[in-house]
Amino acid sequence: MDKTTEQILRRRMHGLYLSRQCGDITRLSREILGMHCWFHRNVAFSALIRGADLYGWKNALTKTWLYRGTLHGVAFEELPKLLALHSDRDDSAFWWLGVGEEQLRDIADRVVSLMEDGVYSRAEMRRIFARDYDDQAIGRLFSPWGGIFVYLARLGKVAFRDMTSRDFDLISAEPAQTPEEVLPALLHRFFAAYGPATIADAAWFFGFWKDDKKKLAGQNLEGLSRLEYNKNVYYYADDGADMGDIPRLTLLSGFDPLIVSYVERGAVLPPEYKSAVIMKSGICLPTIAVDGQVAGLWNIKKGEAAVEFFAEQPKGIKDAAFEMADDIRRRTAGML
Numbered sequence: 001m002d003k004t005t006e007q008i009l010r011r012r013m014h015g016l017y018l019s020r021q022c023g024d025i026t027r028l029s030r031e032i033l034g035m036h037c038w039f040h041r042n043v044a045f046s047a048l049i050r051g052a053d054l055y056g057w058k059n060a061l062t063k064t065w066l067y068r069g070t071l072h073g074v075a076f077e078e079l080p081k082l083l084a085l086h087s088d089r090d091d092s093a094f095w096w097l098g099v100g101e102e103q104l105r106d107i108a109d110r111v112v113s114l115m116e117d118g119v120y121s122r123a124e125m126r127r128i129f130a131r132d133y134d135d136q137a138i139g140r141l142f143s144p145w146g147g148i149f150v151y152l153a154r155l156g157k158v159a160f161r162d163m164t165s166r167d168f169d170l171i172s173a174e175p176a177q178t179p180e181e182v183l184p185a186l187l188h189r190f191f192a193a194y195g196p197a198t199i200a201d202a203a204w205f206f207g208f209w210k211d212d213k214k215k216l217a218g219q220n221l222e223g224l225s226r227l228e229y230n231k232n233v234y235y236y237a238d239d240g241a242d243m244g245d246i247p248r249l250t251l252l253s254g255f256d257p258l259i260v261s262y263v264e265r266g267a268v269l270p271p272e273y274k275s276a277v278i279m280k281s282g283i284c285l286p287t288i289a290v291d292g293q294v295a296g297l298w299n300i301k302k303g304e305a306a307v308e309f310f311a312e313q314p315k316g317i318k319d320a321a322f323e324m325a326d327d328i329r330r331r332t333a334g335m336l
Contacts, residue, residue, distance in 0.1 A: 004227070010243045011243055012194065013247070016194065016257055017051065019245065022050050022051055025053065026060050029073055029078075037073045039254060045286060045332075049250075054331070058162040058164055059163070062079060063162070065150050067206055068207040081177065094151050107148055108148060112158075115158070115168065120167040156171065159173075179215065183215060187202060187219055191237055225237070248291060249317060249321060251286070259284060277297070286299050288309065306325070307322045
């Protein structure tokens with residue numbers, strides 16, 4: 001690893017609380033702009049790895065769809081600002097639901113009305129709407145991937161009841177600002193936590209596609225430091241803090257931000273291991289990093305810690321990785 005790559009990795013691991021600790025899960029989520037939770041257990045894993053306590057964690061964060069259409073656990077008070085980032089996208093963006101824009105709004109209003117009457121589960125909604133829609137429409141509107149609830153979540157009207165529930169609650173987190181008003185501060189926060197990172201990384205993280213990327217052009221990045229490497233410009237916040245060393249051994253959660261938040265992941269995820277870590281379905285497995293680079297997988301399977309390295313490692317590394325995974329198993333037993 002060359003010195004510049006090492007510098008980038010040290011700063012990223014510091015910013016993402018992998019070489020230091022954050023004891024509060026709400027603060028942690030706020031500082032890293034939400035915790036990825038396609039599977040809610042990854043939030044618990046990520047929090048424990050970064051030093052946060054899980055007491056009350058199921059209700060400490062709000063689980064909803066953000067950024068690239070993925071589920072995140074966020075501090076509720078942050079939600080209106082985060083949702084405002086894409087609040088200018090019109091209803092045509094939900095063409096994949098298979099209904100016209102007016103019909104989409106009518107269905108959304110009906111779902112809200114049913115929730116006000118105490119219907120919170122997707123399964124019950126499917127039964128009710130099945131009286132008026134065919135199986136194909138029901139499959140799209142109430143898909144396990146979100147369906148109509150993604151639309152309502154983007155409006156700040158609906159979120160999951162808690163971090164582990166499959167049911168929904170009505171909320172009031174409607175965006176009160178424009179994308180132009182919230183973007184500058186969010187962009188600086190991204191580089192503070194995820195930097196050194198490129199503008200392309202920020203576009204990927206926040207879900208700016210194609211023409212949307214121009215919103216990042218011309219943003220005021222004063223106050224951020226920069227470095228040039230391999231013909232790319234990297235931005236980061238330099239507050240003079242000691243970045244610490246890259247840990248010899250680190251567990252990473254599934255969909256860990258150190259892996260999934262960057263366009264170029266080669267510094268952390270060697271290309272030869274990518275297919276073993278990121279499935280064709282897009283699922284990113286929990287991994288083990290040795291000296292900052294992914295070297296194996298870990299998980300909790302059938303109530304037991306499991307560790308697998310891609311290449312032979314010293315016995316001390318293997319034993320330490322198992323102990324770290326087993327500690328997470330003990331601390332999450334009965335909670336997930």
